[in-house]
Amino acid sequence: MTHALIIGGSSGIGLALAELLLDRGATVTIAGRSAERLAAAATKLAEPGKTGLQTSQVDVTREDQVRRLLAEAAPVDHVVVTAADVTGAYAPLPDFDLDGARKVLETKVIGPWLVAKHARPHLAASGSITFTSGIAAYRPGPGGSMIATANGALEALVRSLALELAPVRVNVVSPGWVDTPIWDTFAGDAKAQRLAEMAARLPVGRVGQPADIARAFVALMDNGFTTGSVLHVDGGQRLV
Numbered sequence: 001m002t003h004a005l006i007i008g009g010s011s012g013i014g015l016a017l018a019e020l021l022l023d024r025g026a027t028v029t030i031a032g033r034s035a036e037r038l039a040a041a042a043t044k045l046a047e048p049g050k051t052g053l054q055t056s057q058v059d060v061t062r063e064d065q066v067r068r069l070l071a072e073a074a075p076v077d078h079v080v081v082t083a084a085d086v087t088g089a090y091a092p093l094p095d096f097d098l099d100g101a102r103k104v105l106e107t108k109v110i111g112p113w114l115v116a117k118h119a120r121p122h123l124a125a126s127g128s129i130t131f132t133s134g135i136a137a138y139r140p141g142p143g144g145s146m147i148a149t150a151n152g153a154l155e156a157l158v159r160s161l162a163l164e165l166a167p168v169r170v171n172v173v174s175p176g177w178v179d180t181p182i183w184d185t186f187a188g189d190a191k192a193q194r195l196a197e198m199a200a201r202l203p204v205g206r207v208g209q210p211a212d213i214a215r216a217f218v219a220l221m222d223n224g225f226t227t228g229s230v231l232h233v234d235g236g237q238r239l240v
Helices: 012-023 035-045 063-073 098-122 145-164 180-203 210-222
Strands: 003-007 028-032 055-056 076-081 123-132 169-175 229-231
Touching: 003 012, 003 063, 012 035, 012 210, 028 035, 028 063, 035 055, 055 063, 055 210, 063 098, 076 098, 076 210, 098 123, 098 145, 098 169, 123 145, 123 210, 145 169, 169 210, 210 229
Parallel strands: 003 028, 003 076, 028 055, 076 123, 123 169, 169 229
Antiparallel strands: none
């Protein structure tokens, strides 16, 4: 039976992926920083017929915790990282806090690098590692200098890791705007309006849902001939 480890699996895209994989009969370990969110996710996923779920608390920027997580979860067929702390990722350049900038890079780049560093001994040779970048690498906006930098750096890292960790496959999914809880933080009461405005611009006529992105991760996990690649799931946002 396939075992997938999803770091960031307690909410949003990671939670949708966990649900999809459990429906396919996989064993799934979801990991994240918050014990409360992990417990809530486990309750949500504990439906009749869904078995094989495990949870583990981890801070992806802490090497000791990442090393421990990979060793305890082993053996693993697929590792996915959707975790990122982007609460302070947007600010005008003159006002951008240095600690906030470092936090973005630590969670979006250093964290995935640590996962790759410690995952290889515990992964099947036919397995995969898949990270999460984002539209900001291609459609940056004012105030988004660090998130654009982090997403672009992560995609460069993936190309290098695909060579160094071969035959394990390493890829990255690049979502556009997705209706996840992070928008409650970004936009507050204006969330619905912001998402509707973007939906009107996109060729597909809507913003993404977590399940849309989850299916993209599964496609990369399933395809044994894809590595070092970026899979864009952005509703055509790069074109408009």
